[in-house]
Amino acid sequence: MRTKETFLKSLNDGRKVYYRGKLVEDITQHPVLRVSALHASKLYDYPNRLYNEGEELKSKFFKIPRSSQDLLDRHRLIYDTTLYCNGIFNISQAIGSDALFALMITSKQVDKRYGTDYYKRVEKYLDKVKREDLTLATAQTDVKGDRSKRPSEQVDPDMYVRVSEVRSDGIVVRGAKAHTTQSAVSGEIVVITTRAMRENDKDYAVAFAVPTNTPGIKLYVRPIDELEGNSSAVLSKKDYELETLTVFDDVFVPWDRVFLFKEYDYAGSLASLFATFHRFTALSYRSAAMDLYLGSSRLVSKANGIENEKHVRDDVVDIILYKEILRSCAIASAVNPVMLDEVALPNPTFTNVGKLYSNVHFHDIIKDVIDVAGGIISTLPSQEDLQGSEGSNIVKYLRGSVDGKERANILRMVKELASSSFTGYMLTTMIHAEGSIEASKLELFRSYDYSEAEGLVKKILD
Known part of the structure; x- marks a missing residue:
């Protein structure tokens, strides 16, 4: 199986990654992006990641869920690896396996109806992923263009990823997918449909997998403002996940890596199945991530000397309620x-x-943390000030029920969670990631x- 070192070495493979207008030569050496690569690599250090499949060790993320117990084990795996990565979800093998499980179901259904051999292709690909212990990104959300128009009705036909050419040995695809998490530090990209399609949209009903360094793939990484824009950052210096605008500029895909090809009547069900698997994943990692907010609220309330005040108890219970509702729904599903x-x-219902x-309720968690911490998290002197010649004088006036240095350290963490660029990122992510409210x-x-x-009502009426 892979090690952290062999994984990091594999990322220097000629992939086209752009950051702030410049081509990144080696993402593992980039002063900002390397943090996301190191975050992904932590998966290979996780001590309880592998299981025996026959006589071989495989990643538990790729174990096909065949029972309730398998899903409970998967929930625990995602929950625990999130805690292992300091409360930041490690998506590196989770999202790709979500997509492959959805493809296993859909491909069998398509094969039964049309006599295709997609299921064998998915099985073969999954076997490769297991053997090589690969990391996967999943590209689902198309850029969509004019949302009032269907894929085939767009002024620019590339607003949804589409088949632009059919060859004897495979297909060529064009288009782009938005906010593809950790694609720049993944070994492969699995592409699936984002919505239901009609016959006129059949060129857009396509699913496939390609290595990230495939010619024609360009990855434009979002600005990492939570790290570059916050010298006081604590968490983001250790762990964060990047997203990219993922462009497919006439990318060739061989037939054995094509898992859906113009079967438009299955595009919607594939999208829905993936969403269900991935929302289960979301409940699992989000409930673990809440320990960041719960732990910070508790520590800052103690540092402020108000841990037993009623409004603080109310805020803390709100966070507990949020965390445990998410975890309960994951377990119930x-x-x-x-x-x-x-x-x-x-x-699907519990998920x-x-x-x-x-x-709907994540913004309440931010409110709770702010309420406990106080306005100081927005007006806290900079890290440069705290470390400068006047630092000792500043720290003197930051005392609470603990000394100023300890309280300042806690406040830095709370500021990052509730009053920084990271806060804005998380607000958007928690509302839209894994599917919007709508x-x-x-x-x-x-x-x-x-x-x-x-x-019940009919029985009463009758």
Whole structure:
């Protein structure tokens, strides 16, 4: 199996990564982006990552969920690896396996209807991923262009990733996917559909996998303002995940890596299945990430000498409620799975209930942390001031129930979580990542079983 060192070495493979207008020669040596590479590499140091598949060791992330227990184990794996990475989700093998599990179900369904051999291709690819212990990014969200128009109706046809050419040995694709997490530090990119399609959209009904250094792929990394824009950063110096605008500029994909090709009637179900798996993943990592906010609130309340005040207790209980609702929904969705072609799908109802609650209420967590910490997190002197010639004088006046140095250190962490560029990033991420509020509402409304409720009322009326 891979080591941290061999993984980092593999990233220097000629991939086209751009940051702030410049081509990055070696992402592992870049002063900013290397942090995301080191974050990804932590997965290979995690002590409980592997399991025995026959006589070989494989990553637990790629273990196909066949039962409720498998899903419970997966929840715990994601939860624990998030804590291992300082409360920052390590997506490196989680999101790719979410996509591959969805592809396993969809490919079997397409094969049954059309006589294709997609399932064998997915199996072969998954076997390669397991053997080589690869990291994967998943590119799902198209840039979409004019949201009022369907893929085939766009003024520019490249607003959704599409098949631009068909060859005897494969296909050529064009287009772009937005906010592809950790793509610049992943070995491969799995591309899947983002929405339901109609016959006119069939050129956009495509799923495939390619190495990240494939010619024609360009990765434009978002600005890492939470690190570059905050000299007082604590967490982001250790762990963060990047996103890219991922452009496919006439990228060739051989047939054995194509998992959906113009079967437009399955584009929507693939998108939905992936969303369910990935929202389960979201509940698992988000509930772990809440320890950052809960722990910081507790420590800063003690440093301020107000840990027993009623409003502080209320704020802390709000964070506990949020964390445990997410974790409970993840466990409930694992305990009550839907079996599809021998793959255990997390229960869509519990998954979407938890995800929607997570979307809607995260801003309350920020409010709670600010309420406990106080306005000092917005007006705290800079790290340069604290370390400068006047630092000792500043620290004197930052005393609370603990000395000023200890309180300042805690306040730096709370500032990063609740009053910095990281806060804005997390607010947007927690509302939109793994599906927007509207997407969760739509899926919950569409997939919920109303028969019990309607039956009860009909029984009364009859």
